Amino acid sequence: MKSPLLSLCMIVKNEAHQLGRCLASVQPYADELIIVDTGSTDDTLKVAVEFGAKVFEFAWCNDFSAARNYSLDQANGIWILVLDADEVLRVETPDFRARLQAHPKIEVYTLTRQEVATQSQFSPFRIIRLFRNQPYLRYAEPFHEQLVSLRPEIPQVDHLPGLVIDHYGYGPDMMMSKIKSRNIPILEAIRASTGLSLTLLFALSDLYEATDQPAAAQACQEELFERILPHLLDNAPITNFPALPEALYRLGRKLLELEDWETVRLIGQRGLAWYPHYPPLNYLAGLFLNSLQFPLGASAYFQNCLDLGQTQTYDQSFPFNQAYMGQFAANMLSQCHLELSPK
Template sequence: MLTLAMIVKNESEKLGRCLESVRSIVDEIVVVDTGSVDDTKKIASAYGARVFDFQWVNDFSAARNFALEQCEGDWILVLDADDRIIKASRKEIDDFITNNNSLGRIRITNSFDYDGELRESEANVTRLFPKGLFYTGKIHEQIVSDLPRKNVPIYVYHDGYYKSDKYKRNIKMLELELDEYPDDNYLLYQLGKEYRIIKDFINAEAYLSRCYSGITDIDGYKPQLIIECLYTMLGVGNFEEGLVLIEREARLLSDFPDFYFVSGLFYMELVFSDINKYMRYFPLIEKSYLKCLSIGDTDKYESVKGTGTFLATYNLAVFYETTGDLNKARKYYELSAQYNYKLARKRFEILSG
């Protein structure tokens, strides 16, 4: 028996969309409401959910663990109201449960705003597991288990952070938890990441630097930490330390397109910050984006869609245009436009005018 477990609050606009996408896959739906004043509970009941109330205590794990306790299924799938399943097969889920003594990581596409442009990132997140486990962490909660984690073919789209103010809420909760666990590297990473998203690069650098000083290569989020550090160093203009970081971590991230993508941005900003001093790094801009394209988009890491394809191709075209090589610029704008990237199509039309 497979149970869907959810915690919700005032999600009447999105909950029905989520439940409709999953209703044919699960045997039971458990919805824990943390204080809705809209039609959230009514919508959940209409989809046959067992609905429970839980008083919000500023702790996502507490609410999720209460939801897990109400589940009757042997296995549990966790989703949020602003998730919706894009692709999944009950047969493939059952095969995974039967043949793997492991937890299931589903593939989540997250939409976010990047300087007014809709972009998407993809990550494998543990959301399918046997009954009896529990969460820890007041926010960005993690399931506790020593079992291995393997990818299961469940694909989900999440749009809860697109043009939202949840980042400020997250920062407050993370800071409270960090007061309790001041040396927790994962909390430092998440807090630095939240500050970087809202472009508070000073605070972001402080937390990310503390995290980096204590992280090891076996920590699964180290690749993402390095990416966050580089974008933050770009934000504050910390070029010298950024150069050291790129050189130090290049071997670890040799198959990560996002690393070469941010490296290309870094080298470009570096060179134009002082052309005479940094001109020797100019060829590395082109080299970085070509490396992105040689790797392509990947599902190994949490990655922004397009860093190995159309975004790298677009930035490479911009590079060629700024150097006056318009033939190559048109070529790469056209290649990027083939992915329906509007900025590339617009620029290609201008240059082909």
């Protein structure tokens, strides 16, 4: 019997209010819908069944990778698409299935994800969500899970244009509930047992800030800086910390407020050497030079931010507020020009 081409794999809990929207967007293109429920008490399962999904139950164990991998184990498709219930698949090239069959050497595709329901206009970025159904491609990390290869060979990765994931997110009340009752306890349990990776430490800092716990957030940020500093001094990029450019920018802004010029200079120098097309780091360099009364040098970095946006050559590995390529940069560039104008 011929295997289906594409399986959708999802893990869900109490998503009845938005699961239908997600499944409706995928149903015309997927050959099977795999839904793994981790303890819903609403009509989530009813919605899944209405869309013809295969429903499985998984006892929640505070490990997103374990749940994800269980969902992968149920899939029969040659390819697996992973979505969350607060996302919608927007298909701009309906023949994408033919491309999946036409390139047998590619094992993993990145898709473009776009933040939809946020106050800030975040840049689209590329994220791994489509990959071959192979037992060596599995998720790792209990929180902020990432797809990894269990083989020493690096899988061939490409970007698949024409498939966009629109991320709607959760309402503020529901998001705050998830952060307090689930996310922070998971990360603190990991911290107590094995310690946190830089990725998870950065995530915990964000969660404490979101829940108005500044002291706890500050402690995470101080630990993060202490662990990053040796890499800055040795000019050694951290390959297993995808959020490093964002972390460097945030640390740089805090240190700029403290007028720690030497450390900001180091962060800017290393950050731009490692991520020259990341607009927030260019913006930080401009702020640094402008603070030292070098408006001409600062203007070059603000102009670079605008150029990256206009030419669409910015780094698409990470999301950031698009105002760094627009309003923020333009306002600072205008300020620099005023300072350079004859008095």
